[in-house]
Amino acid sequence: MAKQTRILIAKPGLDGHDRGAKYIARALKDNGYEVIYTGIRQTPENIVQTAIQEDVDFVGLSLLSGAHNELFPKIVELLREQDAEDIIVFGGGVIPEKDIPALKEKGIAEIFTSGTPIKEVIDFIENKSN
Amino acid sequence: MSDKDKISNEKKRWEETTLKKVTDRYPEMKDEFTTGSWLPVKRLYTPEDVRDKDYLDDLGFPGQHPFTRGVQPTMYRGRYWTMRQYAGFGTAKETNERYKYLLDQGQTGLSIAFDLPTQIGLDSDHSLSIGEVGKVGVAIDSLQDMEILFEGIPLDKVSTSMTINAPAAVLLAFYIALAEKQGVAKEKLRGTIQNDILKEYVARGTYIFPPEPSLRLITDIFEYCGKEVPKFNTISISGYHIREAGSTAVQEVAFTIADGIEYVEAALDAGLNIDKFGRRLSFFFNAHNDLLEEIAKFRAARRIWAKVMKDRFGATNEKAMRLRFHTQTGGSTLTAQQPDNNIVRVAIQTLAAVLGGTQSLHTNSRDEALGLPTEKSVQIALRTQQIVAEESGVTNTVDPLAGSYYIENLTDTIEEKVFEYLNKIDDLGGMGQAIEKGYIQKEIQDSAYRYQREIEEQERIVVGMNKYQTEEEQPDDILQVDPRLRKEQMQRLDKLKSERDGQKVQTSLDQLQEAAASDENLMPYILEAARNYATLGEICDIMRAEFGEYQESIVL
Numbered sequence: 001m002a003k004q005t006r007i008l009i010a011k012p013g014l015d016g017h018d019r020g021a022k023y024i025a026r027a028l029k030d031n032g033y034e035v036i037y038t039g040i041r042q043t044p045e046n047i048v049q050t051a052i053q054e055d056v057d058f059v060g061l062s063l064l065s066g067a068h069n070e071l072f073p074k075i076v077e078l079l080r081e082q083d084a085e086d087i088i089v090f091g092g093g094v095i096p097e098k099d100i101p102a103l104k105e106k107g108i109a110e111i112f113t114s115g116t117p118i119k120e121v122i123d124f125i126e127n128k129s130n
Numbered sequence: 131m132s133d134k135d136k137i138s139n140e141k142k143r144w145e146e147t148t149l150k151k152v153t154d155r156y157p158e159m160k161d162e163f164t165t166g167s168w169l170p171v172k173r174l175y176t177p178e179d180v181r182d183k184d185y186l187d188d189l190g191f192p193g194q195h196p197f198t199r200g201v202q203p204t205m206y207r208g209r210y211w212t213m214r215q216y217a218g219f220g221t222a223k224e225t226n227e228r229y230k231y232l233l234d235q236g237q238t239g240l241s242i243a244f245d246l247p248t249q250i251g252l253d254s255d256h257s258l259s260i261g262e263v264g265k266v267g268v269a270i271d272s273l274q275d276m277e278i279l280f281e282g283i284p285l286d287k288v289s290t291s292m293t294i295n296a297p298a299a300v301l302l303a304f305y306i307a308l309a310e311k312q313g314v315a316k317e318k319l320r321g322t323i324q325n326d327i328l329k330e331y332v333a334r335g336t337y338i339f340p341p342e343p344s345l346r347l348i349t350d351i352f353e354y355c356g357k358e359v360p361k362f363n364t365i366s367i368s369g370y371h372i373r374e375a376g377s378t379a380v381q382e383v384a385f386t387i388a389d390g391i392e393y394v395e396a397a398l399d400a401g402l403n404i405d406k407f408g409r410r411l412s413f414f415f416n417a418h419n420d421l422l423e424e425i426a427k428f429r430a431a432r433r434i435w436a437k438v439m440k441d442r443f444g445a446t447n448e449k450a451m452r453l454r455f456h457t458q459t460g461g462s463t464l465t466a467q468q469p470d471n472n473i474v475r476v477a478i479q480t481l482a483a484v485l486g487g488t489q490s491l492h493t494n495s496r497d498e499a500l501g502l503p504t505e506k507s508v509q510i511a512l513r514t515q516q517i518v519a520e521e522s523g524v525t526n527t528v529d530p531l532a533g534s535y536y537i538e539n540l541t542d543t544i545e546e547k548v549f550e551y552l553n554k555i556d557d558l559g560g561m562g563q564a565i566e567k568g569y570i571q572k573e574i575q576d577s578a579y580r581y582q583r584e585i586e587e588q589e590r591i592v593v594g595m596n597k598y599q600t601e602e603e604q605p606d607d608i609l610q611v612d613p614r615l616r617k618e619q620m621q622r623l624d625k626l627k628s629e630r631d632g633q634k635v636q637t638s639l640d641q642l643q644e645a646a647a648s649d650e651n652l653m654p655y656i657l658e659a660a661r662n663y664a665t666l667g668e669i670c671d672i673m674r675a676e677f678g679e680y681q682e683s684i685v686l
Contacts, residue, residue, distance in 0.1 A: 014246035014262050016335015019375050019462070022575055023582050025686055039684045040335045041250075043258065065246055066501065066611065067261030096501050097604040114466040114499050115595045117586055 005129055006056040010038040010047040012075065015065035020092060020114075024060060027118045033125070044071060048078040051087055058125060061091040061108075068095055068103065076107035088128050092116065138178055149173075166420030167378035168580075169543060175535035183538070188433070192528045194448065196436035198429050198541070199529040200487040201452045206525035211483075212490035213515045214291060216458065218243030218268035219502050220611050221619065222278035225268040229283060231505065235512060239321075241291040241492060242279070243267030244301070249336040251297040251670030254619040263616035266502075267293075271623050272665045276304040277311065286314045290321035291366070291456070291490075296338035298325040299347050299653060300669050303660035306359065310661070322363035322412055322456070325351060328389040328561060329368050331680070332570045333375040338670060341562055343677035347652065348393060349400040352407045354653035363412040365393060366456060373416035374462050376578020379427045380544055382416060384551035385561075385570055387434055391552070392561040394443055404443055408450025417479035417486075418460040424479070425531055426540035428455070428486025433541070434548055457483035458492040464499045468594035468602065472496040473510055480518050485531055491515055502609040571685040623665065630663040638662050639672055646676040 009025040011018060018040050025037040036054050038047060051059050059079075061072055072091050079087055091103070092112040100111045110124050131139075163171040172179070183189070190196055193203035202208065215232055217240075218225045229240055244267040247259040253271045254263045263269050270276060285308065294301045302323050309319055327344040330337040337344070348365065355364045369377075369386035377385065390411065397407050415431065417424050435453035439445040459479035464472045473496050483491050493511040495503030503511070519525055531537045558564045565571070584590035591597045638659040645655045652673075659669050 014250055014252075014258060014336075015266075016330070016333075017374075018335065019578055022686060023579060026575075026579055027582075029686075037684060037686055039682045041258075041682075065262060066265035069613065070261030094499065094501060096608050096610075098606070098608075115592075117596075119586075 004032075004034050005058070005125060006034045006036070006054065007058040007060060007125070008036045008038065008047070008051050008054060008056040009060045009062065010042055010050070011040045011062050012042055012044055012047055012071040013063050013065055013067040014041055015063055015067070016040050017064040017093075018062070020064070021060075021062035024062070024092070024118070024121065028121070028125075031118075031122055044074040044078055047075055048082060048084070051079065052082055052084050056087060057129065059087055059089045060121075061089065061093075063091065063093040063095075066094070068093065069099055072103055072108050073106035080107075090121075090124065134178055137176055141176060141178070165379070165423040165540075166418055167380060167423060167577075169380070169423065169540070169547075175539055177535060179535050179539045180542075189532060195440065195451055197432040197452055199532055201432065201454050201489070203528075205487060205528040206484070206519070207528070210519045210525065211488050212239040212289070213237050213512060213519075214239040214241045214456070214490045214492055215508060215512060216241040216243050216291075216293065216492045217508070218245075219266075219609070220264040220268065220615055222268055222270065222275045223281075226279055226281050226283075228505075229279075232508070232512070233283070233288070235509060236516065237512060239289045239291065239490060240283075242293065244292070244294055245269045246336070248301075248666060249294060249296070251300070251338050251666055251674075253623060253665050253667030254616055255623055256667060259616065261613075263619055264611050269615075269619050270301065270304065270666065271619065272626060272663050273304050273307050273660050274622070274626055274663060276308045280308060280312075284314065285309045285312055286318045288320075292321065292323045295324050295327050295330050295334075295336055296344065297666060297670055298323045299351055299656050300660065300666050302351065302362075303653070303657040304666075306657055307660045316359050317361065319359050320361045322366050323351070324368060324414070325365040326368045326389065326393075326414075328392060328565065329371055329385070331565050332385070332574065333371040335682075337680045339673065339677040340680045341565075343673070344680075345393075345396045346649075349397050349402065350651045350653050352397050352402055352410070353400065353651055355410065356402070356406055360410075362410070364407070364410045366412050366414045367393065368414040370414050370416045370458055372574060373418065373460065375574050376462075376581055377574045378577050379418070379420070379423055380547045381551070381573060381577060383427055383431045383434065383544065384548040384555075385574075386413065386415070387431070387438060387548065388552060388555045388561040388564070390435065391438060391442070394439075395560070398443070404439070404445045405447035405450045408439060408443075408445050409447065409452075412489075413453055413455035415455050415457050415488075416460050417457050417483045419463055419475055419478055421478055421482050421485075422531075422537060423540060423544075424482035425486045426537055426544055428457075428483070428488070429529070429532075429537070429541045430544040430548065431455070432487070434545055454489045456490045456492070457486075457488040459483070459494045461494055461498060464494060464496070465592060465595045466499040466604075468600065469496045469500060469605065471594050472499070473514065476511060477514050477518070480514055481522070481524065484518055484524055487529060497605065497608065500604065500608050502611070504607055504609050506607075566683075568683055568685040571683075575685065626663060626665075634662040635659070635664045635668070639664055639668060642669065643672050643676065646673055
């Protein structure tokens with residue numbers, strides 16, 4: 001039996017808006033994925049450590065405070081340092097469109113902004129898993 | 131036959147004749163209609179849907195118990211609500227300029243948005259502050275930043291609301307210390323601190339300390355302000371964020387009132403007088419798109435709180451039974467798609483707040499799903515309030531929708547359902563326990579999940595997002611905070627630390643530590659540290675060491 005896809009949903013930074021993160025976590029779980037949710041206020045170091053310990057395939061980051069340009073790339077960087085660059089990082093939240101190209105350049109595979117249907121996230125995960 | 135029976139018989143006849151003819155040929159769009167929060171809505175409401183009312187007991191007159199019709203006898207005929215836009219970003223200096231602009235545009239109160247490090251009691255130079263300084267609000271590290279924030283704004287001329295919770299005592303102390311420096315007497319200070327920690331554990335997330343010491347800080351503030359700063363609202367018990375986290379309208383009111391009950395009990399345990407501190411409690415609610423449900427919600431909340439204060443706690447002063455509230459339009463109802471549509475949503479929500487009898491209002495800007503609002507967007511949001519106030523005519527009479535069969539029925543329904551929750555929470559051992567057990571979090575999340583599923587399934591329409599979509603480009607005038615700002619703020623902090631009297635700072639922090647270990651009121655000690663330019667982070671670190679830190683219990 002193929003290994004079930006494991007996904008870590010994480011909230012870096014100090015932002016407490018967790019409605020979106022919890023929705024994505026629960027919706028992915030309902031769609032058959034194994035989902036781990038970190039809770040709010042996680043440091044990039046914590047998130048990377050959890051991702052590696054839990055042997056996840058994806059890390060989904062949610063941030064609404066505007067600190068994404070600093071924190072999202074930091075997590076990709078730390079994963080690389082730990083030789084875990086095979087873990088795919090995606091993100092969402094309040095992310096202005098003009099920030100997206102730079103985030104992708106720094107290794108964030110996809111950014112889903114407010115109003116994205118869950119199906120798009122699932123399609124992304126399935127595409128990347130194959 | 132009584133009038134009610136006559137109406138009932140006539141209604142049956144109407145259903146079998148006039149109505150049936152139409153529904154046979156043109157069926158209604160749905161079998162069941164509900165409010166935005168899933169309360170069933172009937173086709174038609176008549177006198178038989180209004181429970182046997184005792185007008186004087188259930189509705190009464192505005193400015194009197196049970197305050198269903200409003201907290202003041204003349205409402206907006208005397209004075210409009212306070213138009214208060216929540217604002218803050220970047221440095222104290224930039225925010226000071228925005229405040230002066232807003233006051234210039236006719237805004238009547240200030241509302242400080244703090245950045246997340248400030249809200250969590252961290253200085254800008256803390257490693258956890260990376261990326262967050264000045265982002266969702268203004269960075270305030272010490273009295274010095276507060277001085278810059280209010281440069282040219284005399285504190286006896288404005289009322290100031292501060293969205294600050296876990297470190298509320300510290301920011302209030304900065305404000306009082308600033309008043310002293312401006313030569314303004316403490317008795318003249320007007321405003322509100324949010325100071326509502328319980329909802330942070332379930333919805334907003336800016337907690338620091340565990341519940342017990344947090345409640346002590348809150349009652350310390352009640353006591354201190356009761357004596358020294360009597361015009362300040364010492365708490366704003368907030369349903370806003372509970373709703374934003376995805377609750378229903380009923381849950382918003384129920385959990386807010388339950389939080390209020392917990393604060394009242396803590397204050398009574400501390401030996402405070404309900405008729406005194408009860409007068410300084412204020413509330414904060416959300417206004418969403420279901421106009422009539424929201425209006426009924428506000429009316430029900432007033433009646434419930436009046437009953438709780440009178441019947442449950444035995445308050446005798448009517449002023450301690452009044453639910454005075456601030457409203458903000460619903461951030462989570464705004465869409466990133468076709469952002470100008472948000473202007474219309476905000477206008478509907480403004481009407482809900484005003485027809486519901488709010489005391490102050492923040493209207494969201496159209497671009498808030500994209501980032502911080504631009505000056506232009508903030509102006510439209512403020513103008514929306516001004517148009518409702520000056521042009522719509524809804525301010526001419528008090529509680530204009532009272533007596534509507536539907537509104538009264540819905541007000542009664544919401545009240546009943548809220549009391550069901552309150553009983554359930556009592557059974558769980560009170561709000562502290564209900565949060566501890568994850569019950570509140572689970573209730574909110576289930577509603578949030580259901581709501582989002584409905585949007586995904588297009589059972590709930592959000593115009594421009596899941597229906598009537600268009601291809602569009604995001605507007606490019608989104609306000610961005612300069613990422614170099616943290617460095618600037620850190621340099622100023624270093625300078626402050628080298629220039630202040632280090633000995634005085636240390637002494638006042640030591641005294642605070644001693645007081646924290648005893649059961650003395652902490653406000654005077656925090657104020658003394660603030661006067662000496664101790665930083666927010668330094669003061670909170672003393673309390674962290676003494677009180678410990680709260681750990682989130684994750685409920686999915």
